[in-house]
Amino acid sequence: MSLRTRLRRIWRIARWEVSLGSTSLDRQTLLAGVALLLLAGGIAGAGLALGVDGLSPTQDIYRVGIDDDSPYYNVVADHAALSPQEPDREKLETGELDLIVAPAGNSGTVSLTVGGDDGEGVVEAGALGQSTVSVAHAPTEKGTAALTSFRAAVQGYNDRLMALEPNRTAAYPVSVRLQYRPQSSPTGARGGGSSETDAGSDDGTDTEGGDGAADDGSDGSNGGSDNDQSTDDDTNDGSTGDANLDVDDERDDPDVDNDDDSLLDGLLSGGNSQGSPAEISPPFPFSSLVLAFVFLVPMNFIIQAYGGTILNERINRRGELLLVAPIQRLDIVAGKTLPYLLAAVVAITGISLGVGGGLLSVAAVLPIALAFLASTFVGAMFARSFKELTFVTVTVSVFLTTYVFVPAIFTNVTPIALISPLTLVVMELQGEAVGLGGYVFATAPFFLGSTILFLLGVGVYREEDMFTQKPVPLKFLDAIDARLRGPKSVAVASALTIPFVFIGELLAIAALYVMPIEITVPLILVTIAAIEEVAKSIHIYAGIESDRFDRSIKTALLLGGLSGLGFFVGEKFTAIAQIVGLPELVLGQATLTPAGVTPATTLALFLGPLVLHTVTAAISALGARKDFRWYLVAMLAATLVHAAYNFAVVSAYV
Amino acid sequence: MIRVSGLRKTYGDFAAVVDSSFEVETGEIFGVVGPNGAGKTTTLKMLAGLIEPTAGTAEVAGFDAEDPAMRHRLGFLPEESPLYEDMTPTSYLTFFADLYDVPRGVAKSRIAETLDRLDLEYRDRRIGDMSKGMKRKVAIARSLINDPDVLIYDEPASGLDPLTTNSVLEFTRELRDDDKTVIFSAHNLYHVESVCDRIIIMNEGRIIARGTVEEIRDEYGETTYHVFSDIDLPETEPTSDDRHRAVVDSMGEVETLQDAAADAGGSVVDIRTHEPSLEELFLDLTGRQMAGPRTAAATKPVGDKGVDTAADTAGEPEESP
Numbered sequence: 001m002s003l004r005t006r007l008r009r010i011w012r013i014a015r016w017e018v019s020l021g022s023t024s025l026d027r028q029t030l031l032a033g034v035a036l037l038l039l040a041g042g043i044a045g046a047g048l049a050l051g052v053d054g055l056s057p058t059q060d061i062y063r064v065g066i067d068d069d070s071p072y073y074n075v076v077a078d079h080a081a082l083s084p085q086e087p088d089r090e091k092l093e094t095g096e097l098d099l100i101v102a103p104a105g106n107s108g109t110v111s112l113t114v115g116g117d118d119g120e121g122v123v124e125a126g127a128l129g130q131s132t133v134s135v136a137h138a139p140t141e142k143g144t145a146a147l148t149s150f151r152a153a154v155q156g157y158n159d160r161l162m163a164l165e166p167n168r169t170a171a172y173p174v175s176v177r178l179q180y181r182p183q184s185s186p187t188g189a190r191g192g193g194s195s196e197t198d199a200g201s202d203d204g205t206d207t208e209g210g211d212g213a214a215d216d217g218s219d220g221s222n223g224g225s226d227n228d229q230s231t232d233d234d235t236n237d238g239s240t241g242d243a244n245l246d247v248d249d250e251r252d253d254p255d256v257d258n259d260d261d262s263l264l265d266g267l268l269s270g271g272n273s274q275g276s277p278a279e280i281s282p283p284f285p286f287s288s289l290v291l292a293f294v295f296l297v298p299m300n301f302i303i304q305a306y307g308g309t310i311l312n313e314r315i316n317r318r319g320e321l322l323l324v325a326p327i328q329r330l331d332i333v334a335g336k337t338l339p340y341l342l343a344a345v346v347a348i349t350g351i352s353l354g355v356g357g358g359l360l361s362v363a364a365v366l367p368i369a370l371a372f373l374a375s376t377f378v379g380a381m382f383a384r385s386f387k388e389l390t391f392v393t394v395t396v397s398v399f400l401t402t403y404v405f406v407p408a409i410f411t412n413v414t415p416i417a418l419i420s421p422l423t424l425v426v427m428e429l430q431g432e433a434v435g436l437g438g439y440v441f442a443t444a445p446f447f448l449g450s451t452i453l454f455l456l457g458v459g460v461y462r463e464e465d466m467f468t469q470k471p472v473p474l475k476f477l478d479a480i481d482a483r484l485r486g487p488k489s490v491a492v493a494s495a496l497t498i499p500f501v502f503i504g505e506l507l508a509i510a511a512l513y514v515m516p517i518e519i520t521v522p523l524i525l526v527t528i529a530a531i532e533e534v535a536k537s538i539h540i541y542a543g544i545e546s547d548r549f550d551r552s553i554k555t556a557l558l559l560g561g562l563s564g565l566g567f568f569v570g571e572k573f574t575a576i577a578q579i580v581g582l583p584e585l586v587l588g589q590a591t592l593t594p595a596g597v598t599p600a601t602t603l604a605l606f607l608g609p610l611v612l613h614t615v616t617a618a619i620s621a622l623g624a625r626k627d628f629r630w631y632l633v634a635m636l637a638a639t640l641v642h643a644a645y646n647f648a649v650v651s652a653y654v
Numbered sequence: 655m656i657r658v659s660g661l662r663k664t665y666g667d668f669a670a671v672v673d674s675s676f677e678v679e680t681g682e683i684f685g686v687v688g689p690n691g692a693g694k695t696t697t698l699k700m701l702a703g704l705i706e707p708t709a710g711t712a713e714v715a716g717f718d719a720e721d722p723a724m725r726h727r728l729g730f731l732p733e734e735s736p737l738y739e740d741m742t743p744t745s746y747l748t749f750f751a752d753l754y755d756v757p758r759g760v761a762k763s764r765i766a767e768t769l770d771r772l773d774l775e776y777r778d779r780r781i782g783d784m785s786k787g788m789k790r791k792v793a794i795a796r797s798l799i800n801d802p803d804v805l806i807y808d809e810p811a812s813g814l815d816p817l818t819t820n821s822v823l824e825f826t827r828e829l830r831d832d833d834k835t836v837i838f839s840a841h842n843l844y845h846v847e848s849v850c851d852r853i854i855i856m857n858e859g860r861i862i863a864r865g866t867v868e869e870i871r872d873e874y875g876e877t878t879y880h881v882f883s884d885i886d887l888p889e890t891e892p893t894s895d896d897r898h899r900a901v902v903d904s905m906g907e908v909e910t911l912q913d914a915a916a917d918a919g920g921s922v923v924d925i926r927t928h929e930p931s932l933e934e935l936f937l938d939l940t941g942r943q944m945a946g947p948r949t950a951a952a953t954k955p956v957g958d959k960g961v962d963t964a965a966d967t968a969g970e971p972e973e974s975p
Contacts, residue, residue: 005755012752019745020738316736321796324702325753326725463704547666 009327013335017309062146065091065100072101072133072154079153082146092138098146099137294355295365295422296404298347300397302369303376306340307389310380317467329461333454337373344369357428363439364424367446368404372396374453381457381466382475403503407510416513418442419506445506448499459483477542484543490559491566494617497535498570504531525650529642533635536563536613537620541631544624551625560618567617568610608649616642655680655804655835656701660710663696670696672859673710678837678852680803683830685850686839687932689940692856694839695733698806701837702730715803726754729797733809733839735790739782743774743792746781747799754800761799768795772825787818794825805829805836811845823849843933853932857940867932874939875930878903881911885920897923 064076065087076082082099091097135150137143165171313319313336322332345362348369352361379392407420411430417423421442427434459482460466460475470478483493508527512520540559543549549559616638623634656678663671671693678684686694699705701712703719717724738746744765751761769777772791781789790810797805810826811819826849829836840846846853847867855863855870863870882897883890889911890898900911912922930938 009753012749016749020740317732317734318736318738320704320732321730321735321750322753323704324725324728324730325750326722326755327753328722463699464706 006328006331010331010335010338013322013327013332014338017336018339020309062098062142062149063096064146064150065089065097065102067102070101070133075153075157076101076150078157079149081149082153089136092136092143095138095140097138098140098143099135099150101133101135101150290355294351295348295368295425296397296401298351299344299369299372299400300393302340302344302347303372303393303396306337306373307376307380307383307393308386309336309340310377311383311386311389314381314466319466320463323461323463323466330458333377333458333461337377337454340373341369344373352425355425355429357425360428360434360439361425364421364428364443367443367450368400368421370450371400371446371453374450374457375400378453378457378479381460381479382472384469384472388472403507416506416510419445419503419510421446445499445503448496449503452496452499456480456483477538477545480539480542481546481548484539484548487549487555487558487562490540490543491562491569493539494536494563494566495570497567501531501535501571521650522647525646526639526643529646530639532567532613533616533620533638533642536567536617537624537631537635537638539563540617540621541624541628544621553622553625556621556625557618560621561614563621564610564612564614564617568613571609571613608645612642612645655682655715656684656837657713658697658701658710659712661697661700661707661712662709663693663700663705664708669859671700671707674856674861675710676854676861676864678835680835681830681833682852683826683836683838683850685846685853686837686856687841687843687846687853687936688856690841691858692940693859694856695808697856698808698837698839702728702806704730726800727803729800729802729805731793731797731805731807731810733812735793735796737781737789737792739780741781742778743769743781743784743795744777746792747795750796751799756800764799764801765795768798771828773821787814790814790818790822794822803835805834807836808839809841810838811840811842819845843931843936847932855936855939862939863935870932870935871930875935876903877930878928879905879908880924880926880928881908881922882924882926883911883915883920883922885915885918887911887914887918887920889914 059080060083061081062083063085064082065085066073066076067087068084073084076084085091085097087100087102088097089100092100135147137147162171168175313322319332323329345366348362348365352358352365355361375396376393379396380389383389383392404420404422407417408422408426410417411423411426418438418441424434424439424442456479460479462482465475465478465482468475480493484490505528508524508531512524515523537560540549540556540563543559544551544556549555619638619641620631620635623630623632623637656676658677659675661671661674662669674693674697676684686697688694696705700707701714701719703721703724706720712719714724715727717727741749747765747768748758748761751758751765756764769791772795774788774791774795776784776788781792784792794807794810797807807826811822814822823845826836826838830851838846838850850867852866853864853870854861863874865873879902881890881900881902882893883900884897886892886898887900889902890900893899902908902911908922908925915922
């Protein structure tokens with residue numbers, strides 16, 4: 001069958017899948033949905049047209065007695081929770097007013113200092129330019145709350161005025177800019193422009209001093225006009241500098257990205273690292289959170305629909321007729337997957353454009369989408385009901401979200417972050433360069449893993465497996481067995497487990513690296529040994545259980561040897577970790593070096609992993625030839641041998 | 655048109671089909687009958703390329719059953735054929751025509767013609783809103799969309815009302831006139847007897863009888879004689895019309911009864927012969943099967959004819975799949 005014919009059939013199935021999806025919603029549901037959307041849009045539009053905004057449950061909840069000519073009048077009038085009333089002290093006592101502000105002062109920027117004993121219901125003066133006011137509140141809890149709200153209103157009012165002030169130095173005499181520097185990276189790919197700075201102290205903090213004009217706040221707007229008194233002091237010693245305005249410096253500084261191209265730029269800056277001291281926020285990984293949210297949420301909807309369509313084919317043998325049509329199983333799966341993959345690509349592209357990303361962002365998130373689809377496909381092939389499918393999709397979502405989200409938090413902190421393709425997106429948005437090695441490191445496990453998962457699922461996309469109600473573990477074994485042929489295929493299968501082993505090990509590193517190294521290293525060495533032993537032996541067990549291989553000791557040893565060899569060869573691909581400098585970390589050395597990542601300096605060290613893998617795989621295979629219980633016991637023994645080897649190598653070389 | 659040789663399917667220790675061998679000629683309607691779990695459906699699915707045989711070969715229309723090219727020549731109607739209920743018959747059949755590379759114009763006329771023959775009126779109604787019989791007709795139409803040489807029908811009339819059943823059976827007979835080769839499986843032996851040219855009877859995975867219904871009757875059935883006398887004899891039992899009846903297996907026994915009646919002062923007043931129905935043969939044959947272990951180990955190849963029982967094969971050397 002020619003490739004063109006196959007592609008044509010795949011396209012037909014994809015079109016059919018789309019038409020099935022579109023017809024599964026009945027017209028009434030569609031009409032109801034459209035009507036609801038129109039209704040919601042109409043209400044929102046009407047609200048906007050009528051100027052109904054700022055509705056709040058606390059609207060005008062506090063009644064404030066204040067004269068119209070008071071400089072605080074606008075403060076009260078502009079605040080949603082405060083309602084200006086005629087000032088009358090008697091009403092304060094009767095509870096008709098919650099707060100009284102008097103007497104009125106002159107206009108201009110206001111500043112309020114409130115003191116005194118709240119319990120008596122009256123507080124002392126505040127300062128307003130050259131005026132003072134007295135603020136009294138009712139002797140109730142509501143009165144106290146009204147006072148708190150009034151304070152916030154004054155603060156907000158002043159902030160708004162300051163923000164409108166053209167003289168930035170006057171408005172914000174002290175300006176701070178923080179620069180976060182990544183930990184050392186051998187490639188230099190990390191950090192990019194952010195590592196360059198023309199100023200800053202050793203701790204990476206660059207504080208630009210002002211002229212101290214805000215000490216008492218008394219100069220108000222007038223003080224702000226005196227630009228020449230501002231300072232430029234990188235060392236934060238408070239000394240007076242030249243007349244060069246810091247604001248201007250920031251605008252010209254290429255290191256500072258003031259570009260406001262996208263809506264989310266402000267959200268994606270990783271905390272606010274410049275501005276007045278009050279505006280500085282800690283480097284919370286907000287960008288990663290937002291990215292994880294905006295990229296991963298659509299994936300969840302897509303996999304729900306995708307898992308449903310795959311399981312639908314299995315319910316009541318509906319997909320049997322496709323299987324008997326002149327189409328290859330792989331093409332059926334490709335055709336059914338294509339619409340969902342395209343939907344994911346469209347969503348990714350749209351989101352990337354929305355957050356200001358580019359091609360790299362799309363290329364980075366695409367393998368994540370593939371992993372979502374591939375995992376869901378396999379899960380839907382194993383699930384026996386929609387209930388189980390729900391469990392599968394939730395598990396897939398949680399695991400993949402965790403895997404791509406948690407490391408991305410540490411984008412500027414550690415090279416481990418690069419195990420997540422989402423980190424590439426963060427780096428692109430931050431203007432950092434991403435090398436090909438970094439891209440391959442972050443995405444190759446996803447691409448390879450997704451391919452293998454799809455092939456695994458296609459292996460059981462057949463009559464004998466699709467419509468049976470076997471438990472999930474048995475279906476998993478069937479899926480593995482479907483991909484085995486002769487003993488040589490065991491070696492290939494072992495090599496193909498590498499992406500999953502890699503993902504598992506990197507996830508373990510990411511999860512454990514924050515712990516003290518003396519605890520983490522032993523723990524992770526055992527964990528990794530267990531992961532690798534499972535990867536090397538599970539297909540041997542599947543093959544023996546299905547009677548594909550006989551249960552003789554000779555066969556078990558042969559299969560174990562081949563599995564170890566295949567795994568050893570496949571493991572060499574983990575050398576990609578070198579590219580991003582992961583082995584530079586102590587933990588990386590402990591976890592990757594003993595497995596033979598680093599080019600061996602001696603033949604013994606090179607052959608050590610080969611011997612290890614063949615021996616331990618043979619141990620597990622010997623157990624697998626008996627039964628499941630013996631298989632577990634043998635695998636435990638193999639894990640212990642493997643872990644002991646790891647400890648020995650780590651002790652010797654790290 | 656169909657050649658099956660040594661076909662076997664085992665699942666672990668369980669043998670679903672054991673060394674089946676048979677041939678089906680072009681234009682023949684070939685019945686596969688047997689009780690539940692006899693291996694009929696597994697056999698049909700191996701022929702359709704849906705299930706990979708553990709051993710043996712199946713050739714359909716000159717292709718190996720597992721060759722995807724064979725499927726262009728095959729129409730398959732499974733016992734359960736759930737359709738996509740949100741589609742209409744026309745769109746559903748058009749999609750399958752597309753998959754079988756049937757040109758759009760040909761597909762359109764073929765769909766119309768087939769639905770006419772099946773007397774299906776509501777062609778643009780949602781399939782989910784149709785009756786079971788109408789859905790079955792849509793499924794039958796789908797099996798014909800590629801104008802196949804070979805049709806495999808597994809319980810085509812299962813669960814249908816008598817009117818629709820007759821319609822389906824009549825349609826199946828018409829397929830023979832179109833020179834189609836049909837493999838027909840059914841639980842209802844009347845359907846099989848009324849439609850099939852030849853049959854095989856399967857039990858516990860193996861073919862236990864084969865041939866035309868007449869051949870099977872001749873070989874495995876026994877003609878019995880119902881002898882009615884006007885006098886009570888030790889071998890007879892009274893009937894509702896004051897006569898006495900005895901059932902014997904041979905004319906010699908009939909003559910013995912005639913002599914006994916005469917000796918007692920009476921006579922034989924009526925003698926009737928009884929040919930066993932396929933259902934009786936089926937029950938007789940499958941009832942004979944001894945409940946031996948149904949494992950891959952307890953099997954042997956089946957000859958062209960004859961009843962193979964588990965007892966016959968007990969102690970046979972184990973065969974590798």
